[in-house]
């Protein structure tokens with residue numbers, strides 16, 4: 001879709017309830033500007049700020065951001081340390097904005113692997129924003145889908161062994177409730193920036209029926225207009241969930 005995209009062009013009744021984003025391309029952005037990778041990450045934080053505000057304003061209920069994957073622990077130690085420091089600084093600075101925009105912070109992932117100061121900052125921010133009723137901002141930290149699924153399987157096995165769960169009661173709902181996203185609806189729309197066409201171990205179970213949107217735009221360059229473009233594209237799609245197009249149209253007529 002070319003041309004300018006504005007907020008007015010979107011249908012507020014057809015907003016995705018949950019948008020998940022793989023924020024990618026910070027390193028390439030820095031390289032393109034002749035800077036060290038960390039400058040890209042810092043610029044990426046500005047994008048997080050912008051997109052969170054825009055999502056809250058658009059009436060989206062859940063925004064999940066992939067901030068640090070399990071596999072990202074394998075990056076050079078210097079980059080990992082600097083990223084952890086940036087997380088701590090950002091959370092301290094952004095709590096006021098979250099309060100102003102009525103945003104509630106949630107996290108998913110293996111937070112116990114984060115440095116103690118980062119864990120503490122996130123815990124405090126989650127407590128502080130717990131009463132906010134607007135957008136839920138879910139930050140995925142030290143998260144990967146396979147880590148989460150292995151953890152869920154282990155938990156279910158131990159519950160079956162202790163008698164708290166019956167094997168025959170394990171259904172899709174039970175699996176969902178054992179994931180770190182328990183209580184959060186599945187994403188309707190997944191956006192990945194930077195032109196990579198992959199999922200990189202993100203929400204594999206939860207994305208089963210999400211609409212996928214890929215853009216070559218690097219995360220630090222991702223503007224509110226680009227975000228609206230993704231939302232508008234989503235609104236133009238027909239979500240069939242395995243049914244035929246005719247069935248979907250009849251279902252919609254019944255609803256109206």
Ligand code: IPE
Nearest residue numbers: 023024025026027028029067
């Ligand atoms: C995404 O940007 C941020 C994180 C994974 C923490 P990258 O750091 O992956 O940027 P590229 O992919 O190298 O450009």
Ligand code: IPE
Nearest residue numbers: 022023024066067068069200
């Ligand atoms: C995915 O980006 C993880 C995050 C955005 C946090 P990566 O840059 O780590 O993904 P790959 O390695 O290119 O698949």
Ligand code: MG
Nearest residue numbers: 024025026027
């Ligand atoms: Mg990357």
